Amino acid sequence: MAEAVRVLIADDQALLRGSFRVLVDSTPGMEAVGEASDGAAAVELARRLKPDVVLMDLRMPVMDGIAATRAICSDETLTGVRVLALTMFDMDEYVYPALQAGASGFMLKDASPSDLVAGIRVIATGEGVLAPSVTRRLIANFSTTPEPLRPAPKLVGLTKREQEVLILIANGLSNAEIATHLVISLPTVKTHVSSLLSKLHARDRAQLVIIAYESGLAERGMPG
Incomplete structure (x- = not known):
């Protein structure tokens, strides 16, 4: 139990x-x-x-x-x-x-x-x-803030797909929604999320959101 x-x-x-x-x-x-x-x-x-x-x-x-x-x-x-x-x-x-x-x-x-x-x-x-x-x-806060965002050089090691997943996480999408948006399987999404947590030394999904905004990555908008 x-x-x-x-x-x-x-x-x-x-x-x-x-x-x-x-x-x-x-x-x-x-x-x-x-x-x-x-x-x-x-x-x-x-x-x-x-x-x-x-x-x-x-x-x-x-x-x-x-x-x-x-x-x-x-x-x-x-x-x-x-x-x-x-x-x-x-x-x-x-x-x-x-x-x-x-x-x-x-x-x-x-x-x-x-x-x-x-x-x-x-x-x-x-x-x-x-x-x-x-x-x-x-x-809304980050789209209107006049202050420059801190650079995040650690994003350099992310693949294009991982960056796409990170943007979608920052936009509030669940793993299932990300899978649908990117037309990939749910296990694949989970693998990308795990990789993001590891590469960015983030404790959880909430920290991934913070990193996406502070790096300016989230400002690129939803990937097509």
Whole structure:
């Protein structure tokens, strides 16, 4: 029998923490192992409990969710811990910094219980998840930003097909959608994604999105 996904809940609102705990504990194969009311407590509990997933509110006192995410994701003793960032607004200016800090995904607090549970499961497997509205917001943000994007020389080693797959990932397409768009098999897409993760030293799909935008690759638009 597979071990339960261990979840740490970090939110400064007691009512929300309680709601998330009930949802997690009532889901087969999941258990809530702790609660934190601020970012500093979330970091301390993550180091002590080593959960599989941290549900991280981005707006908290003492230490905000971005700083807490950065502390957790940069800690070499917590390499197996994944952060799923949560906020009330898809326009939140914290979204991109949270992903830069190492969050493996981002979802809205008003997501349906089934979507949130699915997001936790995806994050726990080492993948990344972005709410569709968040992906659209990232696209809009990068298409209008006046600031130059940092060069990413590590993209030089990518094949043309890998670059095409990376662009599609940045546009929010799933593996199945990428397979359809490029007229290739799903296993082939998965092979390309694995290669991208390895070559770009990315933890998950969310980091691939960040790399695609910071390098300017995503600005080339959808491949034909």
